[in-house]
Amino acid sequence: xxxxxxxxxxxxxxxxxxxxxxxxxxxxxxxxxxxxxxxxxxxxxxxxxxxxxxxxxxxxxxxxxxxxxxxxxxxxxxxxxxxxxxxxxxxxxxxxxxxxxxxxxxxxxxxxxxxxxxxxxxxxxxxxxxxxxxxxxxxxxxxxxxxxxxxxxxxxxxxxxxxxxxxxxxxxxxxxxxxxxxxxxxxxxxxxxxxxxxxxxxxxxxxxxxxxxxxxxxxxxxxxxxxxxxxxxxxxxxxxxxxxxxxxxxxxxxxxxxxxxxxxxxxxxxxxxxxxxxxxxxxxxxxxxxxxxxxxxxxxxxxxxxxxxxxxx
Amino acid sequence: xxxxxxxxxxxxxxxxxxxxxxxxxxxxxxxxxxxxxxxxxxxxxxxxxxxxxxxxxxxxxxxxxxxxxxxxxxxxxxxxxxxxxxxxxxxxxxxxxxxxxxxxxxxxxxxxxxxxxxxxxxxxxxxxxxxxxxxxxxxxxxxxxxxxxxxxxxxxxxxxxxxxxxxxxxxxxxxxxxxxxxxxxxxxxxxxxxxxxxxxxxxxxxxxxxxxxxxxxxxxxxxxxxxxxxxxxxxxxxxxxxxxxxxxxxxxxxxxxxxxxxxxxxxxxxxxxxxxxxxxxxxxxxxxxxxxxxxxxxxxxxxxxxxxxxxxxxxxxx
Numbered sequence: 197x198x199x200x201x202x203x204x205x206x207x208x209x210x211x212x213x214x215x216x217x218x219x220x221x222x223x224x225x226x227x228x229x230x231x232x233x234x235x236x237x238x239x240x241x242x243x244x245x246x247x248x249x250x251x252x253x254x255x256x257x258x259x260x261x262x263x264x265x266x267x268x269x270x271x272x273x274x275x276x277x278x279x280x281x282x283x284x285x286x287x288x289x290x291x292x293x294x295x296x297x298x299x300x301x302x303x304x305x306x307x308x309x310x311x312x313x314x315x316x317x318x319x320x321x322x323x324x325x326x327x328x329x330x331x332x333x334x335x336x337x338x339x340x341x342x343x344x345x346x347x348x349x350x351x352x353x354x355x356x357x358x359x360x361x362x363x364x365x366x367x368x369x370x371x372x373x374x375x376x377x378x379x380x381x382x383x384x385x386x387x388x389x390x391x392x393x394x395x396x397x398x399x400x401x402x403x404x405x406x407x408x409x410x411x412x413x414x415x416x417x418x419x420x421x422x423x424x425x426x427x428x429x430x431x432x433x434x435x436x437x438x439x440x441x442x443x444x445x446x447x448x449x450x451x452x453x454x455x456x457x458x459x460x461x462x463x464x465x466x467x468x469x470x471x472x473x474x475x476x477x478x479x480x481x482x483x484x485x486x487x488x489x490x491x492x493x494x495x496x497x498x499x500x501x502x503x504x505x506x507x508x509x
Numbered sequence: 510x511x512x513x514x515x516x517x518x519x520x521x522x523x524x525x526x527x528x529x530x531x532x533x534x535x536x537x538x539x540x541x542x543x544x545x546x547x548x549x550x551x552x553x554x555x556x557x558x559x560x561x562x563x564x565x566x567x568x569x570x571x572x573x574x575x576x577x578x579x580x581x582x583x584x585x586x587x588x589x590x591x592x593x594x595x596x597x598x599x600x601x602x603x604x605x606x607x608x609x610x611x612x613x614x615x616x617x618x619x620x621x622x623x624x625x626x627x628x629x630x631x632x633x634x635x636x637x638x639x640x641x642x643x644x645x646x647x648x649x650x651x652x653x654x655x656x657x658x659x660x661x662x663x664x665x666x667x668x669x670x671x672x673x674x675x676x677x678x679x680x681x682x683x684x685x686x687x688x689x690x691x692x693x694x695x696x697x698x699x700x701x702x703x704x705x706x707x708x709x710x711x712x713x714x715x716x717x718x719x720x721x722x723x724x725x726x727x728x729x730x731x732x733x734x735x736x737x738x739x740x741x742x743x744x745x746x747x748x749x750x751x752x753x754x755x756x757x758x759x760x761x762x763x764x765x766x767x768x769x770x771x772x773x774x775x776x777x778x779x780x781x782x783x784x785x786x787x788x789x790x791x792x793x794x795x796x797x798x799x800x801x802x803x804x805x806x807x808x809x810x811x812x813x814x815x816x817x818x819x820x821x822x823x824x825x826x827x
Contacts, residue, residue: 227643227706230636230674234627237594243624256617323610328669331572331602332625333594508575 241338248346252312253353264311269354272304276358280365289366289379292469293359293386294462301355302455305397306422308354313401314414316343321409326506336507340499344402351394359386389462396488399495400454406502422454429453430472439472447480451487460484524548524583525677525709526571531580533566533733541566543733544580549711553703555724555741556713563733564713565605568679572602585676598627601670605681605713608666611655615641615665618654619672626673633672640668643706644698660691667698671708678702678710684719696723749784753793754806765796784809 235243247256254262275297279290291297320326329339363383370376404421405414432449433439433456439446450456450472459471464481477484526549533542542563558564569575571584573593582589584596610618616637623633623640641650644664649657654665663683670678683699684692700723703710714720721727721741729736753773755762763780766773769792773780782793790807797804 228639230628230632232632233629234598235629236627240625240627247621247624258612319610319612324606324608325610327602327604328608328622329625330574331597331600331604332622332673333598333627334625335594508569
């Protein structure tokens, strides 16, 4: 395009073509003031959450951005559909709502997080968009808060939708109302666990991804940190006597990875299904609850500190 | 808001920006602003200063992003420390550096930032299209920003500042990275926004020769202090010189001019004569003619901004 002069001539023609309702008046309307209603900070934050939630699923982005979220979702839902067929043939429900398919869920959540947490934060860091946010009504804590809520919601969808499919696939074959009631009673703690997963993993994913604006590095950091801690934790549990032991070493080993922490919290809260952790935590159950809160608080604090620094530079 | 008629007053009418003894000391004892008192009125105001003079620090304080170490600043009558949110609702800011993501279209990007300025969804869409049209991006607005030229990117940066219908625009080095034609176009655009859109503008730049073309007022700062704040005419009068180039007899001419009451300074092959008015031309012409020297150039020149600053700094020290 020519770099000289505002192209005011081209505009009225396009405007006229768009707006036949403008009674054929073709003028450059000039600058128009806006005196209508304006949203306050809370609604701006909500708009940012919605925008970020959409981009965490690749909506409003190119095809490439949609591949990983969609594949993750499909992979996550597949067992739930398999269950529906199995139940229809007279089998019992295949997976517990509180653990679903533990290994698959860990795998898919890591992939989703490694791909999408950088999508939410690294892009803006990389292209230095943040001054544009911070020169608007948002306060400096609002941006990371909105990103955190958006990623939590995205993970919630990824984790809970398969549970709902599992539930629906099971109750359509239920023989009576009592069967439906039992399924519903089992589903609710499962949904609660899903929420804990989403809340913790979103915080971990974002704080790691916000360390760098380079997307590939951010993805690597998130993936490696999660895979590594999970592997170390499982190895230590194995070395201390495996999942069936009551040894304190094995019980503590579960505190080294977010996924085993989540599983420990589940067991502490009374979950019965087979996860990764020692099935009996004994008296150290509350420790898992405390560590869960400490890790969550540390990640959120780190995220806030990171953006406090960015907003001043 | 009463305007301050003191030495730091630029502009007339209610002050758009007003600072009182504004000081910012960064950790490590780096003083970015040192007791800056200035009042900026409506219209287009140039904020001129060399790199590191404190322009960006001043802008960050005005946006309410960093607190001043001492002193006070008000923007459109709101205190920056207590009403940052209100101020940012009324401000449009165009940063100096690149701040655009390459993988979205200009329309999507400006629409999103319109929403971040508090516009309802449909309004944000309309105003994004309008802002992009005003800056001269219309057909191109559905293209990914990554495919834009530097000039187009600067326009997108301006459009995002404009989308929220601000009462005041803060533009930080808007012609950064542009070629001469692009600079002219950008300056024309800014002048138009200031004149036709009724939006007050503060343009920060280190190129005096450039922004003086569009500004009504100038505020010059150096090392965090106010050098001068004045209308553009009185500002540039003092900074104008006449460059005289002769093929030979430079020293001779210098003496002759001194005899006629003009202090000319030699700079390489040119004599620089302070330009007091049309009479200066006549004196130089007569001097050259009387000496019968081969004159090859006689042109009106502007002091480089650094020179202006050196002079002003010397004056303020004295």
